Amino acid sequence: MKAAVMRAYNEPLSIEDIAIDDPNPGEVLVKTAASGICHSDLHVVEGGLPVPPPCVLGHEPSGIVEAVGEGVTDFAPGDHVIGCLSAFCGTCKFCLHGRPYLCMSQFLPRLDGTPRLKTGDDPMGQFANLASFAEKMLCPERALVKIRDDMPLDRASLIGCGVTTGLGAALNTVDIKAGDSVVIIGCGGVGLAALQGARITGAGKIIAVDAQPWKFDIARKLGATDCVDASDGDPVAAVQELTGGGAEFVFECIGLVPTVQQAVNMTGRGGTTVLVGVVPVQKTADFSPADLVLQEKKITGSFMGSNRFRFDMPKYVDFYLDGRLFLDEMISSRIPLTEVNEALDQMRKGQAARQVIIFD
Ligand SMILES: [Zn+2]
Ligand SMILES: [Zn+2]
Structure with a gap:
């Protein structure tokens, strides 16, 4: 063969x-x-x-x-x-x-x-x-x-792989409640799937962040309520403004140190940063431990959409055939x-x- x-x-x-x-x-x-x-x-x-x-x-x-x-x-x-x-x-x-x-x-x-x-x-x-x-x-x-x-x-x-990684990050790794504000950094295959997971859970504002604004047409079609062009101005300030001080959930779907740091800074008081993109193993990131304590922020990794794939994948197939995915x-x-x-x-x-x- x-x-x-x-x-x-x-x-x-x-x-x-x-x-x-x-x-x-x-x-x-x-x-x-x-x-x-x-x-x-x-x-x-x-x-x-x-x-x-x-x-x-x-x-x-x-x-x-x-x-x-x-x-x-x-x-x-x-x-x-x-x-x-x-x-x-x-x-x-x-x-x-x-x-x-x-x-x-x-x-x-x-x-x-x-x-x-x-x-x-x-x-x-x-x-x-x-x-x-x-x-x-x-x-x-x-x-x-x-x-x-x-x-x-x-x-x-x-x-x-890609859809399960993104969708599962939103549906399995964390518990998004209807109306919660969600930020997706990176509108590739995984990010767009996480964005759809946020829509399926009934998230409120769904903010897509990317440095390639041509991706926003598709992001809007898949459920983004707002788009932030990271190549034009400070995306952290833009998200703070749109969410009144930071989002409940921020998904980093690229795997770069600068966007990981932005993700933590876009996360609001009591919110959760979800790291989905794989940062190369040699790299480290800085963020303030005091902010995590005083604002009770959480940071979690999400691997392969926290999948139980024999249970999840037939459900995702149903979502597609029902018109939701x-x-x-x-x-x-x-x-x-x-x-x-x-x-x-x-x-x-x-x-x-x-x-x-x-x-x-
Ligand atoms: Zn893969
Ligand atoms: Zn085992």
Whole structure:
């Protein structure tokens, strides 16, 4: 089958023919229908995440089950599925505590040690148990969830990572009450999903902040009540003005130190800053501990939308089909696998919302 392989950091992915094994016990073979291209794929290519080459990237997929291994009872050939990097073991304290996205055994290699993917006789890495930049995926069953057949598979793929990360930050990580004021910093795929989560919970003012004002048309369509152009004046002062002293919730969806600091300063008394964007591990941020105490502000991280994806993703699919979650607007282009490198370039330049690879 054809796959996009990372042979070395900072090099274009190479489109190769590689071999995929038959399912072992507990595994599912999926024909990939679509795969979103996520910023984490780019982080891997740039050496920012500890994933060694050679490796097939891609971790935001949808597809159709082709075969199942021994003992698999939750899936059957023909099922429509979404894949998620938050595979869960089901028995560790985080899984049992209802926070499977923090599972300590997320990467589920085969018990017999054989590779799922090969090139010639050599094992080939599989990113996040998924490796969705390929015509087929061989996954542990606990990396997959079954969805309704009437959900379009290209839009379903977005739910696999970016939409779940943003939507879940608003719906799971914190408790937004109807009427609360919410600020979203960064109107990329994750930020726009967090913005929609705020709208779905019934937030009052929903303020989109971005330095690229062309994104405000789509932000307004998805539920923003106000937009702040961070390239024109002080965005903290603008948010303070719009909210009468700071918002109840501020979501940082970019992952830069300056915007993290702005997020804390945009948060009002008693409010919560939610850090969704991944700041590079070497960086630190400054903020005043006294403000946190005297104004009882909270800062929390949000990882993968605090997901329990087998519960959340079918619900997000319902939201889409009910007309409450907009996904069509979030797809900037649909491309074949052979154009993956151009798509990564577009992402480097910040020119695309969400690009989706479509397989035949
Ligand atoms: Zn991702
Ligand atoms: Zn676990």
